[in-house]
Amino acid sequence: MRENYFHSDVPLAGKGLPAGDAWTPSRLAAQGPSILEEQVSLPVAVLSESALRHNLAWMREFTEAYGCRLAPHGKTTMSPALFRMQLDAGAWGITLATAPQTVAAHAHGVRRVLLANQLVGKGNFDVIADLQARDPDFWFACVVDSADNVAALGRHFGARGQRIRVLLEVGAAGGRTGVRDEAQARAVLDEIARWPDAVALVGVEVYEGVVKDEAGVRALLRRTLAQWQAIHAAGGFGESPALLSGAGSAWFDVVAEEFAVLARDPRAEVVLRPGCYLTHDVGIYRDAASRIHAANPVAQRMGRGLLPALRLWACVQSRPEPDRAIIGLGKRDAAFDAGFPQPVLHHRPGHTVPADAPAHWQVGAMMDQHAFLQIEAGDDLKVGDLLCFDISHPCLTFDKWRHLLVVDDAHRVVGAVDTHF
Amino acid sequence: MRENYFHSDVPLAGKGLPAGDAWTPSRLAAQGPSILEEQVSLPVAVLSESALRHNLAWMREFTEAYGCRLAPHGKTTMSPALFRMQLDAGAWGITLATAPQTVAAHAHGVRRVLLANQLVGKGNFDVIADLQARDPDFWFACVVDSADNVAALGRHFGARGQRIRVLLEVGAAGGRTGVRDEAQARAVLDEIARWPDAVALVGVEVYEGVVKDEAGVRALLRRTLAQWQAIHAAGGFGESPALLSGAGSAWFDVVAEEFAVLARDPRAEVVLRPGCYLTHDVGIYRDAASRIHAANPVAQRMGRGLLPALRLWACVQSRPEPDRAIIGLGKRDAAFDAGFPQPVLHHRPGHTVPADAPAHWQVGAMMDQHAFLQIEAGDDLKVGDLLCFDISHPCLTFDKWRHLLVVDDAHRVVGAVDTHF
Numbered sequence: 066m067r068e069n070y071f072h073s074d075v076p077l078a079g080k081g082l083p084a085g086d087a088w089t090p091s092r093l094a095a096q097g098p099s100i101l102e103e104q105v106s107l108p109v110a111v112l113s114e115s116a117l118r119h120n121l122a123w124m125r126e127f128t129e130a131y132g133c134r135l136a137p138h139g140k141t142t143m144s145p146a147l148f149r150m151q152l153d154a155g156a157w158g159i160t161l162a163t164a165p166q167t168v169a170a171h172a173h174g175v176r177r178v179l180l181a182n183q184l185v186g187k188g189n190f191d192v193i194a195d196l197q198a199r200d201p202d203f204w205f206a207c208v209v210d211s212a213d214n215v216a217a218l219g220r221h222f223g224a225r226g227q228r229i230r231v232l233l234e235v236g237a238a239g240g241r242t243g244v245r246d247e248a249q250a251r252a253v254l255d256e257i258a259r260w261p262d263a264v265a266l267v268g269v270e271v272y273e274g275v276v277k278d279e280a281g282v283r284a285l286l287r288r289t290l291a292q293w294q295a296i297h298a299a300g301g302f303g304e305s306p307a308l309l310s311g312a313g314s315a316w317f318d319v320v321a322e323e324f325a326v327l328a329r330d331p332r333a334e335v336v337l338r339p340g341c342y343l344t345h346d347v348g349i350y351r352d353a354a355s356r357i358h359a360a361n362p363v364a365q366r367m368g369r370g371l372l373p374a375l376r377l378w379a380c381v382q383s384r385p386e387p388d389r390a391i392i393g394l395g396k397r398d399a400a401f402d403a404g405f406p407q408p409v410l411h412h413r414p415g416h417t418v419p420a421d422a423p424a425h426w427q428v429g430a431m432m433d434q435h436a437f438l439q440i441e442a443g444d445d446l447k448v449g450d451l452l453c454f455d456i457s458h459p460c461l462t463f464d465k466w467r468h469l470l471v472v473d474d475a476h477r478v479v480g481a482v483d484t485h486f
Numbered sequence: 487m488r489e490n491y492f493h494s495d496v497p498l499a500g501k502g503l504p505a506g507d508a509w510t511p512s513r514l515a516a517q518g519p520s521i522l523e524e525q526v527s528l529p530v531a532v533l534s535e536s537a538l539r540h541n542l543a544w545m546r547e548f549t550e551a552y553g554c555r556l557a558p559h560g561k562t563t564m565s566p567a568l569f570r571m572q573l574d575a576g577a578w579g580i581t582l583a584t585a586p587q588t589v590a591a592h593a594h595g596v597r598r599v600l601l602a603n604q605l606v607g608k609g610n611f612d613v614i615a616d617l618q619a620r621d622p623d624f625w626f627a628c629v630v631d632s633a634d635n636v637a638a639l640g641r642h643f644g645a646r647g648q649r650i651r652v653l654l655e656v657g658a659a660g661g662r663t664g665v666r667d668e669a670q671a672r673a674v675l676d677e678i679a680r681w682p683d684a685v686a687l688v689g690v691e692v693y694e695g696v697v698k699d700e701a702g703v704r705a706l707l708r709r710t711l712a713q714w715q716a717i718h719a720a721g722g723f724g725e726s727p728a729l730l731s732g733a734g735s736a737w738f739d740v741v742a743e744e745f746a747v748l749a750r751d752p753r754a755e756v757v758l759r760p761g762c763y764l765t766h767d768v769g770i771y772r773d774a775a776s777r778i779h780a781a782n783p784v785a786q787r788m789g790r791g792l793l794p795a796l797r798l799w800a801c802v803q804s805r806p807e808p809d810r811a812i813i814g815l816g817k818r819d820a821a822f823d824a825g826f827p828q829p830v831l832h833h834r835p836g837h838t839v840p841a842d843a844p845a846h847w848q849v850g851a852m853m854d855q856h857a858f859l860q861i862e863a864g865d866d867l868k869v870g871d872l873l874c875f876d877i878s879h880p881c882l883t884f885d886k887w888r889h890l891l892v893v894d895d896a897h898r899v900v901g902a903v904d905t906h907f
Contacts, residue, residue, distance in 0.1 A: 186801040217870055434584065449606055486886075
């Protein structure tokens with residue numbers, strides 16, 4: 066029997082629900098309210114169940130083709146139900162960005178977390194040390210790029226009689242975190258060696274997403290691979306197999322290619338960490354997917370690529386001027402840092418199915434609770450009409466919702482997932 | 487006895503807490519963890535209790551000087567504890583932006599809500615009609631700017647045997663919502679007249695914040711006032727006194743001045759709706775406050791103006807290059823659409839008090855979970871150091887936190903407030 070990820074009994078409140086109270090995902094699923102029949106308060110964020118399942122299967126096939134492990138970046142959704150879907154679809158673990166995210170994932174059954182960030186500050190050390198004390202079988206590792214941080218970790222975890230797993234982070238000049246050169250790497254590795262009981266080096270990590278061109282990405286990945294090989298040759302890893310991890314949501318194909326040499330090597334575990342593949346988008350990640358499909362033979366062979374699974378429905382709130390509609394959808398509801406939401410469907414209440422939104426309908430500005438839609442004088446768009454929007458940048462859309470409704474292809478609610486930001 | 491707003495027993499989870507679980511505001515207050523001693527996981531959003539109380543008293547004095555009512559825009563904080571503080575400090579009601587926000591406020595004891603937006607869509611009609619059915623004493627009104635919307639409200643609320651209060655919204659050409667001219671106003675008023683049992687016209691409303699210059703703001707306010715006077719002269723209001731409402735957080739002084747003619751008139755109730763005064767900021771609203779203090783005689787007489795009460799603490803996560811620090815604070819934690827967070831304090835763990843952050847430390851970019859801080863080579867800033875940031879745009883900072891800690895002037899936690907976005 067297929068587990069149903071969208072039928073939990075967690076209480077839901079806030080925006081994007083039908084009238085009344087005491088809603089839970091299971092009660093929503095039982096009632097099956099219709100977006101098109103306006104049985105839900107708008108705006109609402111919806112996940113297409115069919116698109117989610119397609120994207121899950123796509124990424125599983127892709128990573129298996131390369132022999133890589135998948136640790137999807139969970140910071141994108143912070144939704145335990147989606148984590149479970151990803152793990153059940155073969156994911157090796159969940160990647161996260163912060164100590165509190167790790168606590169939330171652990172509380173919902175995640176057994177292996179790769180923190181693709183430095184763990185910094187006594188407050189965060191305490192959070193992770195408490196978790197490891199409560200659950201010694203919980204597998205956790207973070208990344209390090211400074212000797213100061215390694216020393217602080219060593220003191221803190223050593224004093225508690227614990228060991229913390231770390232991966233050396235390699236970074237690009239002008240980029241974000243990560244060691245820039247051999248001297249910095251050496252300093253970090255030397256400091257790790259001073260804490261044999263408290264700090265275990267378990268791999269090498271890189272985040273290539275801050276590099277903008279493919280040649281630069283490949284150069285960074287090769288430096289990362291060489292760093293792994295050098296540490297391995299020196300017997301520097303504290304666990305075997307040792308991890309080699311990279312990949313945000315834009316360059317995971319290139320990472321798979323560059324790290325392929327180690328993917329089926331028993332001494333290594335190559336772990337990819339894309340997060341946005343699950344919902345995809347029609348902005349930054351559609352652009353990335355276009356490149357992948359043009360260049361990557363595995364993706365080409367697989368046919369249809371990732372599908373946008375996260376959309377927003379909102380009402381036309383005002384038609385104050387002939388070429389302008391004000392929509393009840395704002396910066397509180399959708400990402401706006403990588404392109405505005407794009408109207409894709411237009412539904413008039415009472416009609417049976419929505420129509421495609423004309424391509425010239427474009428959001429030109431957003432405020433906290435409103436979007437300004439540019440239309441043409443004479444366009445048939447009325448106050449009270451419904452619009453469905455595709456989005457760009459799932460991460461900054463998810464974190465605006467404490468729950469998202471899951472819908473079927475007829476825009477009827479089949480359940481919901483809650484989020485833990 | 488002074489009510490304590492920050493000691494509720496609501497369960498807290500997620501970022502910005504000490505290690506362990508089962509935290510509540512009251513337990514936090516009892517334990518009193520210190521930010522400076524790193525007893526809280528960073529990043530964290532904090533509210534200064536003393537600054538909050540100063541700002542509350544400031545706005546009370548200001549609005550009383552003009553004889554205006556205050557209905558603070560609650561969408562800024564969506565925090566019931568802060569709503570209670572505002573109501574106890576004399577607020578007439580709470581302004582909100584959406585139907586679900588209204589449900590949340592009602593559930594936490596708010597008795598009067600002015601929805602400074604159109605109520606649109608059957609899903610949202612149902613939400614409000616349910617609320618009015620459950621609690622007939624709950625006072626609710628929304629704004630209208632189209633005959634279509636009035637007709638839809640009339641049909642829906644009439645069919646349920648209910649009456650909905652509406653204010654005619656006046657808007658500026660090129661602006662957001664609101665009628666642009668007399669013909670649009672006439673169409674809306676005529677439609678209202680067709681629903682005498684279901685739709686009650688209780689006032690006139692404007693949001694002047696989309697106009698950028700003072701002359702334009704004053705012209706819009708005068709048109710709004712004239713609209714109120716014309717409707718009143720025609721006996722068009724369904725309740726007395728009739729409301730005249732304006733004012734976001736940037737022009738509330740000008741609104742108070744322009745509407746002063748009706749502020750002490752028994753036929754009218756002048757309601758101002760600023761939301762950001764409670765926490766203020768060092769960006770868009772500091773700029774607005776500078777103008778107010780230069781121009782407004784009441785503000786000048788009151789001396790010290792509004793204080794920034796909402797700040798963020800975060801750790802230095804990486805020092806990968808001499809002139810760059812990566813901070814564990816991202817777009818998931820702070821508004822970034824009206825200026826980046828600005829470092830104001832620098833604290834080295836182990837020191838007793840923080841130092842002022844140098845003015846040349848500036849955030850130059852942000853990602854989901856990171857900020858890029860530009861510094862100078864040789865600046866004494868280490869991995870693990872704490873930075874306290876002022877922010878610009880409270881609304882889009884609040885909605886990134888399910889709770890905020892309340893701190894005293896020594897950066898010790900004295901409680902917390904939860905949010906309901």
